[in-house]
Amino acid sequence: MCGVSALILADTKQPAVAEIQESLGLLQHRGQDAAGIVTCGPKGRLYQCKGNGMVRDVFTPPRLLGLIGCMGVGHVRYPTAGTPANSEAQPFYVNSPYGIVMGHNGNLTNTAELKRFLDHDAHRHINTDSDSELLLNIFAYHLQKTDKFRISEEDIFRAITNLYEQCHGAYACAGMIAGFGIMGFRDPFGIRPLVFGRRKSSSGDGYDYMFASESIVLDSLDFTDIRDVNPGEAIIVSKHAVTTRQLVPNPTLSPCIFEYVYFARPDSIIDGVSVYNARLEMGIKLANKIRRTLGDKSDIDVVIPVPDTSRAAALQLSQELGLMYREGFNKNRYVGRTFIMPGQEMRRKNVKRKLNAMTAEFKDKNVLIVDDSIVRGTTSEQIVQMARDAGAKKVYFASAAPAIRYPNVYGIDMPCTAELVAFDRNETEISSAIGADLVIFQDKEDLIDSCRKYNPDITQFDTSVFDGRYVTSDVTKEYLDELEAARSDGAKNKHNPRAEEVIGLHNILQA
Ligand SMILES: O=P(O)(O)OC[C@H]1O[C@H](OP(=O)(O)OP(=O)(O)O)[C@H](O)[C@@H]1O
Ligand SMILES: NC(=O)CC[C@H](N)C(=O)O
Ligand SMILES: [Mg+2]
16 A cells, blocks of 8 residues: 545645645655655646655655645555556656646556557557556546546546546545646545545635545644545545545445554544554454463463554453553664565565564563564564564464465555465464464454444455455456566566666656
8 A cells, every 4th residue: 555645725825745745754654665746836837756765755855845836646655566666656747638646545457458558549658667657647548538628527527437447456546637626536446545624724714625545644734524535436626616426326335454454553544443443353352262262261471562553452452361461572663664665585674673572571471472464474483583582481473364365456565375474374384484382363254343343334345365355356366377477576576677767757856
């Protein structure tokens, strides 16, 4: 997943850039590889700053000063398609028609078909390997068909409807049309999150409007009337009006359950479910599973979370089991999230840089380490070793999510089953692969119930990483094979000149 945001201020003399930058800081946990902002100023002119790096590195004060205008779009990237190159930093821009800017969270599953269509039929030039550039150009192609001097909301809705028919996979998008306004839309299954809110303008005249991947952004920036964009719904905020339209009739909301497990901030609410509450509930359900597995009289002395994401579940679990909770791992706050770092070598090195065991909490104890998930096992394997080195007698390892055995195709970069530690292994084999005495996983139904408890109206989640069932119908065995061949660690390690290529056309990073 990535993070997107778009803001339009009622007071056209005020700059939007500072709050867009703020929004990206609040979404940094969704993407650490690249960041970008495009604003729209007087005369409908667009101003862009984007490139590889964290928000604090990309947006230096002089660069921010150059981003003028009362509306704009922001993006933080975690690459899940194409390459990690600078040129694939978002938002993307096309000049025709009207000047369009788009930030995309998610992943398209029919990129080959879209690429062919844009080349052969639409005759639109695509300059990178990014699926998001394809998405933007599909939208632009359909908007172009209106062939009008000035467009209306109806034209935009029609173009998004056409995009829905053509683009498969996951996409939560925040966009802008030069001089016109901002827009947000979510794919027909609502796989990735997107929220919308408004705030009384600082001048007291009218409202400011904002889209963001997570509600924490709108909360922090004092927006109210926050609501989820529905699956298959588009919202357009022009300088004069807010227009919403349900473009896909009767969609089935199917949010990615991994947002609740790991990706989202705990203080966000996604599709009516507080991520924090869902994690606490995961802790309760996991405690029950541990009780069922080990019986009431287990020999566990202490529960220890793996910072950061597992903390809420681990604390609740310890209370449920009547066990002591201790912060046994000290975390270096300056190292980012390791799971979303590119390349296994980097992920492996950074677990060690980030976490350190405190001997006092481990020595001569039977410990239950709790994490939110075990994916490649990069974290768990090293954590178990650290616990043993610190003198633990027995190491139990519990995961608040079920075992992950299938690739993700909707915006999480796990395309290759062979890289997943649970692939083709039973629980005993996983325990020995990560060096634990016993590993205990949450049951899938319990995970689903933990989220549904807070919004029973959600009838299905995307749980594909646990069960191999994809909510969109086009994910075939052939597709998964192609994805694995293109994006496995092995494939990425092969020299890819496109990843290093400097496509200056896209970047304006200056001192
Ligand atoms: O089995 P793995 O492949 O190691 O992936 C799972 C681990 O990665 C994530 O942590 P991360 O460090 O990314 O973020 P966090 O600090 O938010 O927990 C997640 O919380 C698990 O700890
Ligand atoms: N994880 C995401 O949402 C990434 C968006 C897009 N697929 C990219 O790779 O840039
Ligand atoms: Mg973690």
